[in-house]
Amino acid sequence: MFLEENYVKQEKMTRFIRTEDADRKWYLIDAKDQVLGRLATEVARVIRGKHKAIFTPNMDTGDFVIVINADKVKVTGKRESLKTYVRHSGYPGGQKITSFQDMLRKNPEMVIQKAVKGMLPKNRLGRKLFRKLKVYAGENHPHAAQKPETLSL
DSSP states (O other): OGGGOOOOOOOOOOOOOOGGGGGGEEEEEEOOTTHHHHHHHHHHHHHHTTTTTOOTTTSSSOEEEEEOOOOOOBTTTHHHHOOOEEEOOSSTTOOOEHHHHHHHHHOHHHHHHHHTTTSSSSHHHHHHHHHHEESSSOOSSSSSOOOOOEEEO
16 A cells, blocks of 8 residues: 655756856867868767756857867868858859868868858857857967867867
8 A cells, every 4th residue: 555645756857057057168179180070060069068967958058169270171082072162142143152172272160160050059059159169270279278178089
């Protein structure tokens, strides 16, 4: 027989984390000889905060990521010659198409930024998360004061 006074009801409460409670860290990732898509998924995962136990889908619980050597990123297969980036000015005939090789030569930071941005949510949270990504073409970066931890992929 089940007695009600012996029954201790345990309520399952969803734990909501505040943005201020999230412990922010800085990570440094070297993109040299990394495959673009695999690098971008790991960067998006860290920026979003999915690697933490306190991950909340509607909150910014992620960390900052610094990516260096963006000009040395690789792609697999024939993507180096076939991949294109399309943008439009909004005016008739304003479509611009840039190849991967041209983009890597002229603006290598944009290659990684576009790949990561496509993996973040398409809303104001995604725009806020995207600001936590810092990409640099060379070895040097101005974030030494934040003491970033090296993250190996």
